Amino acid sequence: MSRRKTTVLGLLRAAPTYAILTLLGAFMLVPFLWMVTTSLKPSGTTFSYPPDLIPDTFDFGNYVNLFTLAPFAKYVLNSVVVTVLTVVGQLAFCASAAYGFARLSFTGSKSVFVLFLATMMIPFQVTMIPLFLIVFKLNWVNTYQGLIVPGISSAFAIFLLRQAFLTIPRDYQDAARIDGANEFTVFFRIFLPLVKPALATVAVFAFMGTWNDLLWPLLIARDEKMRTVELGLAYFNVTSSAYEQPNWPLMMAASVVSLLPVVLVYICAQRYFVAGISLSGVKG
Amino acid sequence: MSSAVQAGAVLEGRAPAGDRPARRRRRRRSERVGWLFILPATAHLLLFALVPIGFSLYLSFHEWTSPSFLGAPFVGFDNYISLFSDDPFWHAMWNTAYYTVLSVPIGMAVSLALAVVVNQKLRGMNVFRAVFFMPVITSWVAVSVIWITLLSPDAGLVNYLFDVLHLPAQNWLDDPHAAMFAIVLINTWKTAGFSMVIWLAGLQAVPRELLEAASIDGAGKWRQFRSVTLPLLAPTTIFLVITGVIGGFQVFTPMYVITEGGPLGSTDVAVYHIYQRAFEEFSMGYASAQAWVLFAVIFVVTLIQLWFIRRRGESNLI
Secondary structure (H helix, E strand, O other), rough: OHHHHHHHHHHHHHHHHHHHHHHHHHHHHHHHHHHHHHHOOOOOOOOOOOOOOOOOOOOOOOHHHHHOOOOOHHHHHHHHHHHHHHHHHHHHHHHHHHHHHHOOOOOHHHHHHHHHHOOOOOOOOHHHHHHHHHHHOOOOOOOHHHHHHHHOOHHHHHHHHHHHHHHHHHHHHHHHHHOOOOHHHHHHHHHHHHHHHHHHHHHHHHHHHHHHHHHHHHHHHHHHOOOOHHHHHHHHHHHHHHHHHOOOHHHHHHHHHHHHHHHHHHHHOOOHHHHHHHHHHOOO | OHHHHHHHHHHOOOOOOOOHHHHHHHHHHHHHHHHHHHHHHHHHHHHHHHHHHHHHHHOOOOOOOOOOOOOOEOOOHHHHHHHOOHHHHHHHHHHHHHHHHHHHHHHHHHHHHHHHHHHHOOOOOOHHHHHHHHHHHOHHHHHHHHHHOOOOOOHHHHHHHHOOOOOOOOOOOOOOOOHHHHHHHHHHHHHHHHHHHHHHHHHHHOOOOHHHHHHHHOOHHHHHHHHHHHHHOHHHHHHHHHHHHOOOOHHHHHHHHHHHHOOOOOOOHHHHHHHHHHHHHOOOOHHHHHHHHHHHHHHHHHHHHHHHHHHOOHHHOO
């Protein structure tokens, strides 16, 4: 059989698959295309029938209005502050705890770890009311601490990082100790660099979870100045639908802006997204 | 800082191996170091997970009606007893079960189909995988905004498509019979890529030799899939069913943003109901009791599923 023949045959055989893939891809992508093109229609435009997927002229006014009519820049800033600090906090808290659980032996370590795993089973709804009351009592409603502190540690991240630390051979630890390194040096200089992929996975998940979260900011950011992008977007919808049609093109522009950072991170760190999901699938 | 600590460790580490007090001191030191590493996260766990869990139980036995209200009256099991005759709550629980029963199988079937299609060695497959994953990274709020307009009865893209296909137009989000179904479809679109990745990991663990052997025995593609691949995917299936059911019972955001529990309470699910009781009516004690009942239901349903799996002799899978 000649090489060329197999290629042609392969292409013919692959054609139906590509057709199916393209159709499915269209199902996934058309809503996004719709979002982008609608955001480029003049503000306050109502939809026409039949729907025009691609408008005749592109109007970037919504993207300007977003920042002049609404305090959207403030929302973005809030989201950035809350997300960055949550990610940094989770990395610091969870990496050190995971290292302690995986590589250091001390009394009580096992029982505390089991306690961490047990809390993963309690759903957020059970803790959300008392958590809100605690934050309220601390006078943290409408503050960055209120938005950030409850989320800076995660049992799942500790679990994931502990698994990563466990795969490293014991010799690394021993060799460094013989060379006179203490536990903190071993942790920072040797173990942390070795689990970079797991750290990236945790960072990506913490980023996505925090940036896209609605429920917690909804409870804590009562003041407009403290709203995150997601909350701002949700309020555009909830408040406007009560007495008038929402300004759809403007909301689509806001959606595009809210999506951009996530898409950027996804493009840069695609394999860590997938790694995190595969890991979450393995843990069952 | 690190150099000073390091010097101390070197000095201490020099103690001869047979020196007992030194060894004990070193062990005590390593105990301290271990706790030092887990202390921040453990303190956080205590304050923001364990205390709230205990506090939540406490709340559920009190008539707590304001966020700043301290010294609320103890009401015993009253909150739990009132629950039994609270029809709107059970209506919400029923809606939650309906949503779960509808969304889990549909989501699993669609994502498995995606995984099978994507699990082929073809040029450009990574692009398709990335495309199918796009909705996963999109927030529920943005997804909601997009789909409210796509499902708009008179100008939405979906009804236009229905019109082209000569199907009757639907009043997707305003019809009490259609709204929950619409949310299930949106959920499927949003989460299929996530389950696809998990299925894909399962599919790639299927040994090629087994499929080849089946093919030599005369099994067609479909037969190979049904008799070889599918049984080998049992652990993935079980994982997706159990986590899917747990997640289904906790659904909130689409109901909050898209339908606000409506129309006519047809999408009022448990968490949305609890949210409203707690943060719009400020019946925080009563809402806490509802949250515990929801947790108990999830717990029992999960146990029943595990029992079924055990009984079918697949206990080694969990």
